[in-house]
Amino acid sequence: MNALAATNRNFRHAARILGLDSKVEKSLLIPFREIKVECTIPKDDGTLASYIGFRVQHDNARGPMKGGIRYHPEVDPDEVNALAQLMTWKSAVADIPYGGAKGGIGCNPGDLSKSELERLTRVFTQKIHDLIGVHTDVPAPDMGTNAQTMAWILDEYSKFHGHSPAVVTGKPIDLGGSLGREAATGRGVVFATEALLAEHGKSIKGLTFAVQGFGNVGSWAAKIIHERGGKVIAVSDISGAVKNPNGLDIPELIRHKESTGSLKNFQGGDSMDANELLVHECDVLIPCALGGVLNRENAADVKAKFIIEAANHPTDPEADEILAKKGVVVLPDIYANSGGVTVSYFEWVQVMD
Ligand SMILES: NC(=O)C1=CN([C@@H]2O[C@H](COP(=O)(O)OP(=O)(O)OC[C@H]3O[C@@H](n4cnc5c(N)ncnc54)[C@H](OP(=O)(O)O)[C@@H]3O)[C@@H](O)[C@H]2O)C=CC1
Ligand SMILES: O=C(O)CCC(=O)C(=O)O
16 A cells, blocks of 8 residues: 555544544645655766655644655655654654654665765755754654765755754764664664563563564664564565574674675575565564555464564554454554654754754
């Protein structure tokens, strides 16, 4: 199901439960502002390449709009719209004084050199600099972006508006970033998992975990679960998946991923089809990659008893219904992954002018 259709459907369902006034419901379904810009850059070989960048500002009733910027080939207006809406609900659930926004560029960051990524980020910032700001809309990293991306945005934005470290969060520590922001989303996912398991009389120690995605969120979540005695028995990235029924050596897997760029050829486990990970036998499944990965095609085959939505909207509404009937407990994204935006708030207040 289309990401926006899914998010709108979930919101309407929540609005009905809350008894929300229909006019308020309608106004919250329509974003505050949708920005679409063309970004053309010279590639390293001198040819030109054009990309489309988006920033959707969903709502600012509770404070400046806040949310990450994603670089991924599947970025499209509906997806960014859905992710922006989720940021509004997430900031409210975490009770931090922000509204919601999200941005993205339709590109494959793995195909671009570092200097091409820098030029693309700077052109995107030139196109949107008047519409973001310390008190209006504050970007952060999401899939395919990181502290370096935020440093480029900060630098480019500051050329127009003067030095403004609070215009982005998730930036390098030397530029006013916060200790702990890089790990914050994964760490928050683990705190949320512990709280959920405690309600069911369980703890991380001794349970088995499957983690989809081994980037910022997935690798930190897996590392902390491993430290707390959980058995991470399967992990995936774009290259495929690796499994070990006795538990993967996560610190070793992180070193392997850092040195080779992928999970392939890891000696401490057997390779597995990446799609198989979602239906692999385990106690807890943690999707940490794309949206809509759990859907009507695979939900009935899920073996996990708990799903922690570390990714944004990994479970589409049709899958939610199937999983609920099976008795699988799903911890929603707007709670499970709110550790990242919470530490972004701490970073923002410490450098806000
Ligand atoms: N960063 C943050 O602070 C926050 C992120 N999130 C959400 O968490 C999710 C992950 O974000 P983040 O960790 O930052 O992103 P990253 O870009 O750091 O990592 C994404 C990971 O997903 C993997 N991946 C991509 N496609 C697939 C696929 N089809 N199958 C398996 N793995 C795949 C990537 O593989 P490879 O390594 O091979 O590229 C990578 O390991 C997103 O949904 C994001 O919106 C939510 C809250 C905050
Ligand atoms: O840290 C932030 O501001 C937002 C992170 C984000 O994009 C998200 O929570 O989905």
